[in-house]
Amino acid sequence: MAEGNSQVGSMESVFKFIRSDALSLTVGSLCLLALVTNRLYTDPLFDSQSRTDILGVFSAGGLLLNGLTLQDITVREADVVQLQGPAVDEVKGFDTLTPRQVTILRWAAQTYLKAFPTLPSVLIWHKGQTLLRNGIMADPAKGTGGVRVLAIVQQALSSVPEADGLCQPTYIPDLQVLPGKIEFMDYLPSMCQAVVLQPFDSNQGLVILGGNKRRDLTPNDLARARVIAQKVQSCLAE
Missing domain, CATH: 3.30.450.40 (GAF domain)
Structure with missing residues (x-):
């Protein structure tokens, strides 16, 4: 029974990581880096490869946007100022x-x-x-x-x-x-x-x-x- 609960907990952790903003940001960044590296070191470039790179850029951008959306970004509230006076x-x-x-x-x-x-x-x-x-x-x-x-x-x-x-x-x-x-x-x-x-x-x-x-x-x-x-x-x- 304990082993079963451990497996369930492990699976939940995996699914949580898959849905996390960290994975989207990491994969999106790696995809963009791979695309840029590929463009720099591949010569000559073919039309089919350019179209593939464009699709890759859109996919990586989508992952980055999803990661930023999932992040818990809050605007910092202004501090309370101690007013001086009688x-x-x-x-x-x-x-x-x-x-x-x-x-x-x-x-x-x-x-x-x-x-x-x-x-x-x-x-x-x-x-x-x-x-x-x-x-x-x-x-x-x-x-x-x-x-x-x-x-x-x-x-x-x-x-x-x-x-x-x-x-x-x-x-x-x-x-x-x-x-x-x-x-x-x-x-x-x-x-x-x-x-x-x-x-x-x-x-x-x-x-x-x-x-x-x-x-x-x-x-x-x-x-x-x-x-x-x-x-x-x-x-x-x-």
């Missing part, structure tokens, strides 16, 4: 905000931070005032701390609002390669890797989310972030 938990505008509005703003910030671990910086701007800053922010010595409406933010606020008062979000997946990244340095950490700009209240408000990882968000993540911004919009309209 941890802030600040709400402004108590003279104009109701206690309920302050509660909802704090709830929204905490929901963003918990739902999106790679977005550790949250700001909410409305009608020219930065109402909330929560998470890792810019070094006070390097910026004012408040949102500044410069070119990139202005472009996001120029989008056409949809029926619910919100616009499509602007997602910058790799902020560090963008020349305009300096526009965010007054309020986001200098090494901020990504930014989400979600306008609301017909472009009178904006949620800004700063990330510590490049290209990390999916369309589904942006849709979830939009839902939270919609709650903020409803709250500030009260």
Whole structure:
């Protein structure tokens, strides 16, 4: 019985090797090498041999392509960057905000931070005032701390609002390669890797989310972030 199991195991190993990417890549490479060697050292060449070589090249190419297809090739994910800056938990505008509005703003910030671990910086701007800053922010010595409406933010606020008062979000997946990244340095950490700009209240408000990882968000993540911004919009309209 043990001998039978050993034979079955050996056969499975053989079949696994036959189906493996290593065999396809090895055989394909050897075939190409043999064809090239044959062309270099055979003289004269006949038409029939040229046609055979063409078929051989196609066969070897097919084996190589199959081997590459079978390989488990994964794209290396971007690393999480440790953002440097003070941890802030600040709400402004108590003279104009109701206690309920302050509660909802704090709830929204905490929901963003918990739902999106790679977005550790949250700001909410409305009608020219930065109402909330929560998470890792810019070094006070390097910026004012408040949102500044410069070119990139202005472009996001120029989008056409949809029926619910919100616009499509602007997602910058790799902020560090963008020349305009300096526009965010007054309020986001200098090494901020990504930014989400979600306008609301017909472009009178904006949620800004700063990330510590490049290209990390999916369309589904942006849709979830939009839902939270919609709650903020409803709250500030009260």
